[in-house]
Amino acid sequence: MDHTPGGLLWSCSAQWKQEALPTIALVVVLALTLLKTRLIILDFMGLRNRSPRLAAALAAWPVFFAAVILAKALLPG
């Protein structure tokens, strides 16, 4: 192991990347999923106005899975 300041900094940065990047990527993709559902499918494609209950259920579908995936990724064990 490299104990010079540069080596330690690189090691910390690599560890941060390994630990934090998947979580950041996960959050970004899930945010994109929710945006796509609301802006494209419900608003732009016009599904929101025709059947509000089905549209609400459609909006809830990715929210539910996003919550489960985030919980599974972030909770220990």
Next chain:
Amino acid sequence: MMPLSMSERTDEDDLLLWILVWSELTAFSILFFGYLVMSVLHADNFDIARLHLSPRLASFNTVVLLASGWQAALAARETASEFSRRVSLLLTAGLGFLFVVLKFVEYRSEWRFASEDSFRSFFELYFMITGFHLAHVVFVGLLFVVVAMRPQRSNIVMLATVWHVIDLVWLVMFPLIYLG
């Protein structure tokens, strides 16, 4: 982009669309629940098996599918000319087929790990879920090519909506399988 006008759609169109959308979402929900339960029961095997996947290629494929969805939205615009609708429909299908090709490239590197005993349940579910999604991409992609020959707006709106739902399923599947 302006939202689509409601006036052209009938109640029958709406009913068919909702049946299509919810049959997709229900089928994939069952598969996702199966995957989640198995990933909790066999957490160690699933975590190790997942290391053999290609998240970079899958990330690139996510961008390809989103670009394809964008083209589908362009094709569904009321103001689009027939020529630009055709171009957008063919680009949607083309990007969808690029997704399929890249997925097969990914499968080729993953296939050899599927026969290992400890990874079998992961890869069975992985190939079932992603393969089912891939079949949808191929089928609806072919329908886009057919509709591009006679680009009637009601057909485009229906196909584009189903395509966005297929995108949505991938956007949930990608973090579930590759990042979760």
